[in-house]
Amino acid sequence: MCEPAAMGYRADENSEFLAKEARMSQATAAPEEMNVYQNAEARFEEAAKKLGLEQGVYKYLKYPDKEVTMYIPVGMDNGTLEVFTGYRVLHSTVRGPGKGGIRFAPDVSLDEVRALAAWMTWKCAVVDIPFGGAKGGVICDPRKMSRGELERLTRRYTAELTSWLGPERDVPAPDVGTNEQTMAWVMDTYSMHVGMATTAVVTGKPIELGGSRGRKEATGRGVMICVDQAIEKLKMKKEGCRTVIQGFGNVGSMAADLMQKAGYKIIGLADIGGGLYNENGFDIPKVIDWVTNQKKPLQDFPGGGQKMSAKDVLFQPCEVLIPAAIENQITEKNAADVRAKILCEGANGPTTWQADAILDSKGVFTVPDILGNAGGVTVSYFEWVQDRQGFFWRESEVNERLMDIMVNAFDVVVKYAETHKVNNRIAAYMVAIDRVAKALKMRGIYA
Numbered sequence: 049m050c051e052p053a054a055m056g057y058r059a060d061e062n063s064e065f066l067a068k069e070a071r072m073s074q075a076t077a078a079p080e081e082m083n084v085y086q087n088a089e090a091r092f093e094e095a096a097k098k099l100g101l102e103q104g105v106y107k108y109l110k111y112p113d114k115e116v117t118m119y120i121p122v123g124m125d126n127g128t129l130e131v132f133t134g135y136r137v138l139h140s141t142v143r144g145p146g147k148g149g150i151r152f153a154p155d156v157s158l159d160e161v162r163a164l165a166a167w168m169t170w171k172c173a174v175v176d177i178p179f180g181g182a183k184g185g186v187i188c189d190p191r192k193m194s195r196g197e198l199e200r201l202t203r204r205y206t207a208e209l210t211s212w213l214g215p216e217r218d219v220p221a222p223d224v225g226t227n228e229q230t231m232a233w234v235m236d237t238y239s240m241h242v243g244m245a246t247t248a249v250v251t252g253k254p255i256e257l258g259g260s261r262g263r264k265e266a267t268g269r270g271v272m273i274c275v276d277q278a279i280e281k282l283k284m285k286k287e288g289c290r291t292v293i294q295g296f297g298n299v300g301s302m303a304a305d306l307m308q309k310a311g312y313k314i315i316g317l318a319d320i321g322g323g324l325y326n327e328n329g330f331d332i333p334k335v336i337d338w339v340t341n342q343k344k345p346l347q348d349f350p351g352g353g354q355k356m357s358a359k360d361v362l363f364q365p366c367e368v369l370i371p372a373a374i375e376n377q378i379t380e381k382n383a384a385d386v387r388a389k390i391l392c393e394g395a396n397g398p399t400t401w402q403a404d405a406i407l408d409s410k411g412v413f414t415v416p417d418i419l420g421n422a423g424g425v426t427v428s429y430f431e432w433v434q435d436r437q438g439f440f441w442r443e444s445e446v447n448e449r450l451m452d453i454m455v456n457a458f459d460v461v462v463k464y465a466e467t468h469k470v471n472n473r474i475a476a477y478m479v480a481i482d483r484v485a486k487a488l489k490m491r492g493i494y495a
């Protein structure tokens with residue numbers, strides 16, 4: 049079910065454009081802390097200005113290609129009918145099909161999905177893979193829903209989007225609150241609608257259904273590769289390097305596991321239930337077993353440690369800080385309390401625009417989200433390639449190719465920052481926007 053007002057394609061100097069501009073500038077009326085959309089906008093504006101992006105291209109890239117709101121009826125286990133609100137935003141297909149996860153969470157909003165869709169465009173461009181950007185979300189609390197309810201919600205959401213999705217159109221993946229099983233349901237529903245098994249319509253699937261080896265670890269591995277590069281750049285040693293990770297889901301737990309195996313000392317952990325700090329370091333496989341297999345609260349982990357809030361863990365002394373949970377954790381109010389040398393963003397948007405300048409003034413080396421967590425979409429790209437070829441790679445091949453792409457992207461961004469005297473975040477945006485703008489100019493505008 050599409051909301052007609054939200055379906056408009058880009059316009060230029062006409063009434064629709066002006067109406068949209070007015071709507072969106074209401075959102076940029078600078079409250080105390082900006083929301084994710086405003087943060088994404090502020091970085092885009094700053095990078096576009098520094099690039100000297102011409103006005104028409106600026107307008108084209110500022111707004112999504114299209115967005116849809118859906119009202120999704122789901123029969124609940126208790127016999128009642130519930131209606132959930134869902135979104136899909138296709139930000140850009142300039143460099144390839146849309147690519148971006150589906151988020152199931154109670155606080156999903158259209159603004160958030162818009163921001164995340166734009167970030168996907170820039171992220172795919174930073175690592176130079178042939179995708180545009182998209183994102184989806186449904187307002188729901190998956191922890192309070194049964195497997196059957198989640199399956200029906202996923203299938204109806206996918207059915208509403210049949211004409212939008214496709215290996216050459218828009219390719220979803222998991223995000224917060226969704227997982228391999230969700231992707232299997234998306235793949236099956238889409239395949240039933242188009243009348244053929246179409247594995248390449250989603251990534252992050254189970255390996256048995258055309259998923260890629262190494263995808264589950266990919267975002268965490270990409271985080272580690274970026275931290276390794278930063279350590280080398282700053283001439284530090286990774287052995288015993290004190291590391292704090294907020295978020296112990298896919299990204300946080302995989303980063304913790306891989307990094308501990310590589311020699312880092314993980315001294316701080318947190319999830320939605322709170323934080324835990326142990327200066328002697330945690331035994332990560334045991335924490336994973338406690339949280340993931342035994343389904344126990346992280347804070348009750350019996351390996352010792354001081355309990356604190358999930359926020360406070362971010363401000364403990366450490367060399368490496370990895371926010372890998374949710375948005376807006378490091379803000380204007382608390383950025384001065386960060387005591388890390390390297391900040392590598394595993395989550396999307398954990399740092400606000402106002403916090404950037406404070407971190408810069410403290411000399412924190414920041415690996416921005418659109419680079420730091422790009423390992424996930426990079427291996428999603430490998431999954432899409434493997435599905436389309438029907439030929440699957442060894443895990444070592446996946447990891448080797450991921451390493452090549454991440455190291456190259458890190459070098460490009462850091463060199464760009466040094467050459468143009470901007471911070472790493474703005475450098476990453478400038479590299480990305482420039483690549484998308486060049487592709488756009490080569491294609492030309494079909495008007």
Ligand code: NAD
Nearest residue numbers: 224225267295296297298299319320358373395396421424
């Ligand atoms: P997930 O659902 O697997 O895990 C999220 C973790 O964050 C959980 O441990 C949860 O308890 C914790 N959390 C939630 N709210 C919190 C709070 N207020 N304080 C502290 N912890 C909190 O999600 P994920 O896939 O690991 O994604 C985490 C972040 O990384 C998101 O921002 C997501 O968009 C981003 N990301 C994920 C991937 C991926 O491949 N999974 C790729 C790129 C970016």
